[in-house]
Amino acid sequence: MGSVVGGLYAMGYSGDSIASIARSANWDHLFSGNISLSNVSVEEKSEFKRYLAELDLREGKPKLNSALINDQNLREFLSILTYPAYQINDFDNLAIPYRAIATDIVNGREIIIDGGSLLVAMRASMSIPSIFKAMPYENTLLVDGGILNNFPADVAKDMGADIIIGSDVGGGMAPKENLDNIGTILFQTGMLASNLKNPENRELCDLLIDHIPNLTYSTGDFAKTNEIYEEGKIATIQNMDALAALADELKDYPKKSHELPEINPEFVLDTIIYKNISRENLDLVKARTNIEQYKKYTPKEFIKGMNRAMGTNLFNQITYAPIILDTKVGVEINGLEKSRHQVKGSLHYDAYRGVGVILNYTGRNVLGESSRLLLTLDIAEQPHLRTQYQKNFGNQKKWWWRSEIYAEQLRQKVYVGGNATDDMKSKYFLYDNELNKNFNSFKSYAGLGINYNYTEIKPTVDPDIVENILSLNNYFSNNMEIYGHYLRNTLNDVFFPTKGSFFNARLGRSVLNDVNVSFSDNSIASVKGNTNGYTKLSAEFEDRIIFKSKITGIIGASFGFIFEDQLQSNDVSFSEYGYAAKYFLGGIMIMPNKDSYLFPGLRQDELNVNQFIKLNLGIQFNPIKKVFITPHFNIASVGYDDFNEYIKDAFSPDGEWQEGLETSMLLSAGATFSYRSLLGPVNFDLSWVNDIEKLRLTFGVGFTINRSN
Secondary structure, three states: OHHHHHHHHHHOOOHHHHHHHHHHOOHHHHHHOOOOHHHOOOOOHHHOOOOOEEEEEEOOEEEOOOOOOOOHHHHHHHHHHHHHHOOOOEHHHOOOOOOEEEEEOOOOEEEEEOEOOHHHHHHHHOOOEOOEOOEEEOOEEEEEHHHOOOOOHHHHHHOOOOOOEEEEOOOOOOOHHHOOOHHHHHHHHHOHHHHHHHHHHHHOOOEEEEOHHHOOOOOOOHHHHHHHHHHHHHHHHHOHHHHHHHHHHOOOOOOOOOOOOOOOOOEEOOEEEEEOOOHHHHHHHHHHHOOOOOOEEOHHHHHHHHHHHHOOOOEEEEEEEEEEEOOEEEEEEEEEEOOOEEEEEEEEEEOOOEEEEEEEEEEEOOOOOOEEEEEEEEEEOOOEEEEEEEEEEOOOOOEEEEEEEEEEEEEEEEEEOOEEEEEEEEEEEEEEEEEEEEEEOOOEEEEEEEEEEEEEEEEOOOOOOOOOOOOEEEEEEEEEEEEEEEEEEOOOOOOOOOOEEEEEEEEEEEEEEEEEEEEOOOOOOOEEEEEOOEEEEEEEEEEEEEEEOOEEEEEEEEEEEEEEOOOOOOOEOHHHHOHHHOEEEOEOOOOOOOOEEOEOOOOOOOEEEOEEEEEEEEEEEOOOOOEEEEEEEEEEEEEOOOHHHHHHHOOOOOEOHHHOOOOEEEEEEEEEEEEEEOOEEEEEEEEEEOOOOEEEEEEEEEOOOOOOO
16 A cells, blocks of 8 residues: 555645545445446346356356456546546656556566556555456556565665655564464565565665554454554654654755646546457447547546446456547556356255255357347256346447246245145246337336246146145146336345335236136136236335435335236136236245245245235344344235225225235234345345234345346
């Protein structure tokens, strides 16, 4: 961080302002490299952060990332801070002459950076190997200058410094008794050349402020900025007399002005150069950045453009550096693309669906430019399969087509009176096609679609051996639907958002709903034919409101209505036999079926209804890092008949929901205890449910195949 502090001070920032920047910065965010979900393109949100591991495939072989930290957020932070000096190419022309020390990792030599982009120089000098990516520089790669020269007093001497004040936090060689673990041994080995040089550089200092005896924190303790700041004062105060005497000695010498350069808050780009961005992705990147020549931009507006490009999920990193030629200003945008071929994987477990391993292949531009191909398999006792093809098109890439095939084979429990009474084998197949247009690449889109789905349900045990509660032999359903939908998503996180909102509305019309039902009880007649037609209207909304830094309010509402056509003489009753096309309530995990809605306290998809209106309230507490506690209250009015019958009693229901006969009130209250683990979110939910008057425990861990929107 010496390069950052030194660079900012050399620009003209005061010591107090640098301290304020350090103490107010969100270091967890800056070093996480995480992109907020709100900055991800709407067509990419469904796949964002859904996997435990992601590997690029290059020449048929998996390739590990070269660094632990994605520094995208840190770069943006530093680019804002260094903007006042973006037109200064010679570091001698800063308020105070400046040098950044880096290590040429290719040729094994020390590099002294004396010009160019101040952002690049600072960032290169702090590239701790394997923690940060090495910085491309001219024809080589640069890492932390501390590898060869961590306390470069000799460089200051060579610049012509008459008096050198040194502030040493390096620590030098660790004693034998401290070299008792792999971390300290590796660190000492990596810093060996620098540590051997440290004593002679300390000798070059006219005034040495030695912080080493006072250090109690390590390199990664950025969350302890305030404490580190106080520790830094100790040695400074001890040397205050010497500092005051030096100031008095130099008071008669002329002083350079120490202030930030005055600069226009907006700039105009004469040139934009894109490097290392493939031809297939270039048009999409240009459309998303929406940065053009000869237009005015503020630094924050420019960074928003870079975020839009990162939101395409095509890049591991996007870097940028100013180009200054006389009075002309340009920018070079350099992309580090993800591989055309990626493999991803994750694990999951819940008490209802069991354990599974998800494997995914993602192919970019394999079937056309600006396209994405997904092949996802959940290898489990209850397997799932998804294939998806998506392509952006149009001048601004606002239009996109998506085709998807989804299939699953489940053990579906039958609940009577809130108790599981039977197991059924369920097979589900969906083929969905939709054409969408983005209104805002980050937030919203609308579109039209058509889908076909097939459902088959059979008893797990042959009814000739053991009769089931429904006397069911088999149930088949073929369904085709045309629909229109609108989605807006500004949530900032996939699993534990703290701000933003979500809204999804859908209007569909059946064009086919064929059912075939047979029973093991001969006294019950088989049913075969088309049901009466119907129209479905549904919507769901959720808003996250920040009450305090660790407390988020949650308010949500949703509804689903089915408007049935009049039953004709040859029709099968949809209300009685349209099970597969109705709405499902239950569970705490979002599942792929677009007609599934969460309801804590119920098992996954436990309740099948024709109509519902639902309200949910909650407060998400984040008492310690990665731990979340969310008390919640959920209430719904559910119906099992046509809309006209339901709406009569929708707001004064008097039935019992588990009987599935009359319009009923469904009520639950409880709390979800969550942990953001390496395997994905871990959720324990304990909820009380009305009518059955039970407390139910639901447990889930990991990532699951999720719905597309």
